[in-house]
Amino acid sequence: MYYNYFPTKKFQIYQIFSSNTNLGKTIFSTGLIRASIIKSQRNKNHYYLKPIQTGYPKDDDLRFVKTYLPEKFNNLIKLESLYKYEKAVSSHLATNNPIPKDEDVLNKIKGTISESYNESLKDGGRLFLETAGGVNSPIMSGTIQSEFYRALRLPIVLVGDSNLGGISTTISSYESLTLRGYDIPTLLLFNNERYNNHLFIEKYFNENQNSSIITPKIFTISLPPPKAENDLSDVKELKAYFDSNDEKFQAIISTLEEWHDNRFSRLDEMEEKAKEMVWWPFTQHNIVDGVNVIDSAYKDLLISYKDDSNLVETFDGSASWWTQGLGHGNSKLSLTASYASGRYGHILFPESIHEPSLSLSESLLDGVGKNWANRVFYSDNGSTAMEVALKMALTEKQPGDGKELLILGLEGSYHGDTIGVMNASIPSIYNKRVNWYSPKGVWFSPPQILMKDNTYRIFTNGDEVGRFDSLSEIFSESRVEKDRLSYHYKQKIEKQILDHLNQGDQFGALIMEPIVMGAGGMIFVDPLYQNQLIKSVRSMLNIPIIFDEVFTGFWRLGRQSGAEYLNVNPDIAAYAKLLTGGLCPLAVTLTNEQIFDKFLGNTKVDALLHGHSYTAHPIGCLVANTSINEYIDLFKNVWNKSREEWGDSDNEIFSVWSKSSVKKLSCLPNVNGVFALGTILSIELNDKSGGGYGSNVAKLFTEKLSHVERNSIDDFGIKTRPLGNVVYIMSSLISDEKSIRNIEKKIINCLSE
Amino acid sequence: MYYNYFPTKKFQIYQIFSSNTNLGKTIFSTGLIRASIIKSQRNKNHYYLKPIQTGYPKDDDLRFVKTYLPEKFNNLIKLESLYKYEKAVSSHLATNNPIPKDEDVLNKIKGTISESYNESLKDGGRLFLETAGGVNSPIMSGTIQSEFYRALRLPIVLVGDSNLGGISTTISSYESLTLRGYDIPTLLLFNNERYNNHLFIEKYFNENQNSSIITPKIFTISLPPPKAENDLSDVKELKAYFDSNDEKFQAIISTLEEWHDNRFSRLDEMEEKAKEMVWWPFTQHNIVDGVNVIDSAYKDLLISYKDDSNLVETFDGSASWWTQGLGHGNSKLSLTASYASGRYGHILFPESIHEPSLSLSESLLDGVGKNWANRVFYSDNGSTAMEVALKMALTEKQPGDGKELLILGLEGSYHGDTIGVMNASIPSIYNKRVNWYSPKGVWFSPPQILMKDNTYRIFTNGDEVGRFDSLSEIFSESRVEKDRLSYHYKQKIEKQILDHLNQGDQFGALIMEPIVMGAGGMIFVDPLYQNQLIKSVRSMLNIPIIFDEVFTGFWRLGRQSGAEYLNVNPDIAAYAKLLTGGLCPLAVTLTNEQIFDKFLGNTKVDALLHGHSYTAHPIGCLVANTSINEYIDLFKNVWNKSREEWGDSDNEIFSVWSKSSVKKLSCLPNVNGVFALGTILSIELNDKSGGGYGSNVAKLFTEKLSHVERNSIDDFGIKTRPLGNVVYIMSSLISDEKSIRNIEKKIINCLSE
Secondary structure (H helix, E strand, O other), X not given: OOOOOOOOOOEEEEEEEEOOOOOOHHHHHHHHHHHHHHHOOOOOEXXXXXXXXXOOOOOOHHHHXXXXXXXXXXXXXXXXXXEEOOOOOOHHHHOOOOOOOHHHHHHHHHHHHHHHHHHOOOOOEEEEEEOOOOOOXXXXXXXXXXXXXXXXXXXXXXXXXXXXXXXHHHHHHHHHHHOOOOOOOEEEEEOOOXXXXXXXXXXXXXXXXXXXXXXXXXXXXXXXXXXXXOOHHHHHHHHHHHHHHHHHHHHHHHHHHHHHHHHHHHHHHHHHHHHHHEOOOOOOHHHOOOOEEEEEEEEOEEEEXXXXXXXXXXXXXXXXXXXXXXXXXXXXXXXXXXHHHHHOOOOOOOOEEEHHHHHHHHHHHOOOOOOOOOEXXXXXXXXXXXXXXXXXXXXXXXXXXXXXXXXXXXXXXXXOOOHHHHOOOOOOOOOOOEOOOOOOEEEEOOOEEEEEOOEEEEEEOOEEEEEEOOHHHHHOOOHHHHOHHHHHHXXXXXXXXXXXXXXXXXXXXXXXXXXXXXXXXXXXXXXXXXHHHHHXXXXXXXXXXXXXXXXXXXXXXXXXXXXXXXXXXXXXXEEOHHHHOOOOOOEEEEEXXXXXXXXXXXXXXXXXXXXXXXXXXXXXXHHHHHHHHHHHHHXXXXXXXXXXXXXXXXXXXXXXXXXXXXXXXXXXXXXXXXXXXEOEEEEEEOOOOOOOOOOHHHHHHHHHHHOOOOOOOOOOEEEOOOEOOEEEEEOOOXXXXXXXXXXXXXXHHHHHO | OOOOOOOOOOEEEEEEEEOOOOOOHHHHXXXXXXXXXXXXXXXXEEEEEEEEEOOOOOOOHHHHHHHOOOHHHHHHEEEEEEEEOOOOOOHHHHOOOOOOOHHHHXXXXXXXXXXXXXXXXXXXXXXXXXXXXXXXXXXOXXXXXXXXXXXXXXOXXXXXXXXXXXXXXXXXXHHHHHOOOOOOOEEEEEOOOOOOHHHHHHHHHHHOOOOOOOOOEEEEEOOOOOOOOOOHHHHXXXXXXXXXXXHHHHHHHHHHHHHHHHHHHHHHHXXXXXXXXXXXXXXXXXXXXXXXXXXXXXXXXXXXXOOOOOEEEEEEOEHHHHOXXXXXXOHHHHHHHHHHHHHXXXXXXXXXXXXXXXXXXXXXXXXXXXXXXXXXXXXXXXXXXXXXXXXXXXXXXXXXXXXOOEEEEEOOOOOOOOHXXXXXXXXXXXXXXXOOOOOOEEEEOOOEEEEEXXXXXXXXXXXXEEEEOOXXXXXXXXXXXXXXXXXXXXXXXXXXXXXXXXXXXXXXXXXXXXXXXXXXXXXXXXXXXXXXXXXXXXXXXXXXXXXXXXXXXXXXXXXXXXXXXXXXXXXXXXXXXXXXXXXXXXXXXXXXXXXXHOOOOOOXXXXXXXXXXXXXXXXXXXXXXXXXXXXXXXXXXXXXXXXXXXXXXXXXXXXXXXHHHHHHHHOOOOEEEEEEXXXXXXXXXXXXXXXXXOOHHHHHHHHHHHOOOOOOOOOOEXXXXXXXXXXXXXXXXXXXXXXXXXXXXXXXXXXXX
């Protein structure tokens, strides 16, 4: 079976949610199914799925639906219920032990939908999934429905509340669904003429049209006669009610069909339109193969639209450019963002303070900045945060002899794409075509660590110069005294600096990405080397040490920061990416009081004259604040198992990727080397053609990884963006163990074929 | 009377909102008031305000509260109701004609609260404001309560729903309030033991703690006996009920008191903490006088905390660094942001497309980019958008002779603070201390326009060279042929370019802010000059024209873009600020296919190698999409009156600031000149000390503007940030006429004193 539980062009799915309990969900479902069967001229399969029923068998929604469908429809509809409970209370109270796990319930629903989909391949089908209670009523485990069903993000038929007070509950339930990213093409309710809620609600949604969110089309149906229990006359009456409302329901079905068709037409055109209108970053438009048309995303999965009209889940293997910490579609972050927006919007920052920026400042100075930083400067992305770092280091109170200051850095480093920070990177084919690029630095060639054949090896310019059995050995502080490389590194570094000083060069800062250089090719640098470099610079030159932690910050490597691994305090450090948990741009540059004091004076001219309009915007700050606290929790609780598996728990050096898989990979003949640290698994492939940005080996491998059969419910493709012949997979901080193990298996399989 | 309708340290206010109707709001209010009077040992004033009552006098909540307070409390409490209706339906149905206007209702409530506040100055007081129906139930005009009361943003006591289905409505109503920026310190509900909603809700909020949002503390009270109508025995029973629950209610009051005290303690410490931790942009920390402690913001008003423990409203006169288009705390933008976050989070952009970025691209190419732009490149702020523009212009497929290309620009221009775009501005005290700053351009001195003594005058280097009576004359296309300045400009520009070409200089681009140079000092440049400059450059040099529309874009000047005024299509243009309606960072660089094609090739190396992690983040794109559509509506409908007043409606050249006020200002002796265009009112003060960044005259004037007496309900201070001796006030696009007129009056008064 091909697993598909999303709507396709030919297979429509609607989910019936309700603003409260007892508002007539099943009556509306019945009406919709009748109308849909009639409208489709009985040549499409129909499905009614009520995953959870309480009050059963006294109340049986399947029986109700069946009763009020014309008998001739009997063989055109399948009715299904997966969990039935006798007590007429909320599912979390009605359930028995053992309480079904969310994952199992979801898989059962996915399986049922998939079966229906497969039965309907030829003529198409319609599935109506009816929830229980209100939008935020819990299922058995206690997970509220709006959260539980988010994995499917089915289009919603929302049943509104026509009772006194129902305007409020209808709007609120609409808002609860919207903030979780659901689309609500229609809103149905009874036209209770005492309160006329339907008139108000119709007006409300008309006046509050939002060009970015589907505004539900409102339909009203007359109130039904009293619900039949077992009274035959009542059944008759209700049958007549349905007969008389069939046309109205057909109008609703038409609207849904139209919405569905428009949705897929739009999905069909998005690739071409994007190719015409958008200029993608870092992309050669002449060689774009396929465009990833993203319909939505949830947790680690991107849901994208493929040519065959299906929506397919793919693991977001580059964590969306290294931004994802807490998963896509995280409702806690959504609510946080909306609260900040609702309370403040953006506020001019100079000489102002608001709670989001103050609590984030406190959190950062007590976190990544602990014991060294005193000041937080806000900006919008890693590049601007590094520009700020440069300006902090390179601003002169009394301009000297006008000589240009150089920075010291590492080959393979990357600090962003604005021209100032470009000038802090070594010339390469990636910057030298920009006329204003003008390299201003001296760059050291750092030794790199990779595991090959179960052993970590240090390479300097391709030569192996050292071996280690474990990460703890690599990070052991005793290496400074015991490792013969220590002296060798020192000699070489200091000679190079001296040579430049003798040539008359003047330096302004040492800049580095601690431990792992990301964009430069996932280069795991020998920490001993970085430690020695810092020590030499601090002893020879009076210049600030700048850490670019844009990539390494916030538990990416299994620790709060790269600096923590080096046991070194920088003078200035920049952070971004994971800072906001993968939601929106925000960056910070932290520094100490000494750097800050350089800019004190009597006039504005002495100040750091840098700022962006949305500096410290409340949404970014508040979301960052929540994210960091979530990270701390995850680190304490969820990552324990990984720590144990790596056995380096004392030093807390570990990865979510298993040691055993890393070792297996290191022994494959087509792998030059591998390493895993924190969320990163990096594999350098053996590319005989020389590698580089256009590595073909990497391309073939990532194509294999992205492939998916969907013949099991746990099968998903993996989306990665290789860096030359280096393929890396990056988890978020919430990636579950099962997915991680699946991915490891898939990687090993693909490389062993 | 001093108008104050916000809580202060000594004056606590709570607003009772309910998840649905008939959940016992008034019972909870009564219990809270009883407990509060007891706890405060009867030495504080108490107030019960039920602004709107329906079903009156049959149901009279004032009577109910009074009945169940001990008699001895009678002189300790004032009960008030402002609008009473007989029908027992929602307020919007119960009301009579004429329907009270929201503004009047709000002012009445503000007045009532202010009276209570003034009565309680000595001993302090407590006010409990009880709403009607559910959180989103409408008031008389049809405005839903969560929106209507947002102007006050009072702390909420939320009454939860203990009935079947009540879990859902309780959570939804909590979310509706949260996304509008309310704080909800407590949630109260009955412990209905059949459904035990209170147990679930308590667990839910415990498990969903969010470090950035107040998690309500849950309190449960046993179900009350049937509500008394006029049955004396029932009254007795209910009295006994309240007696027996007094202690529980006192615990709630303690929690509220504690929350209230913590809130104000935090507000008290924020200024000092900010001074210690934050490094503000563009700020000399040695001369920070007072810090603006922002508690929240709404529409054009910033609500900040002052030393006397009061929250004070100030008009956001610089539109929060020129970002605000649709007002602070705009719930439509909140919901949009949360939807994008809930549906996507952030998604890796290269070779991907999602609806928010595609619809925004379509909207931009059909809007500011119409008839000239084909491509949208996304980044995060004006500075990065201009860096992208520079890289588009200055990237060479075949590196030439290695000579540095210069840009052509205007003196007084500003393009951002990253080092690349800094290099595109003329040397000044604001950039030359940065060691890596290296100016790469030739800058022209542009003629400036100001109105003085009712006449627009053109100044070149301080000399008046032309006069106009109206904006239409200034922008008239016939000036090219008729205005003698036309030839003069051309001569001068072309000579300067020729001189540089003869020196061997090579040029890469012409860069300018069309019409108004913002950060450079609100300089209104003669459009004829800019037109001539572009024409000369296009005829003499084959280089792209870059418009920096970061400040001028999106109706800031009353038109979609500055380019529209010049009737010129640039080759590249950058936009940001108003793009997202004042919510979060997002910027775009638009360009034509010719520029785009330069970067096509066979390898990635030929591509534009620029990108930021959050490129085209869905929240920013979707919010921008909504904002632009709102702007279009506002422009069509709301600004008509201003257009008429200016009488330049044919040309659509006008300002929301009235022509008559501008003229008055232009005649004041201490004003050098003034101009208004679109949202901007700019006043150049006569500063005999020479002006500049530290202008004292400007400082005194802005201090006066920020001053507020609060002796009328419409009185507010105005927050502005002068640029040297130029003081500007900028409205958002939703600023109401009344406020604008008030501000004009205040400005004229302050300058006439």
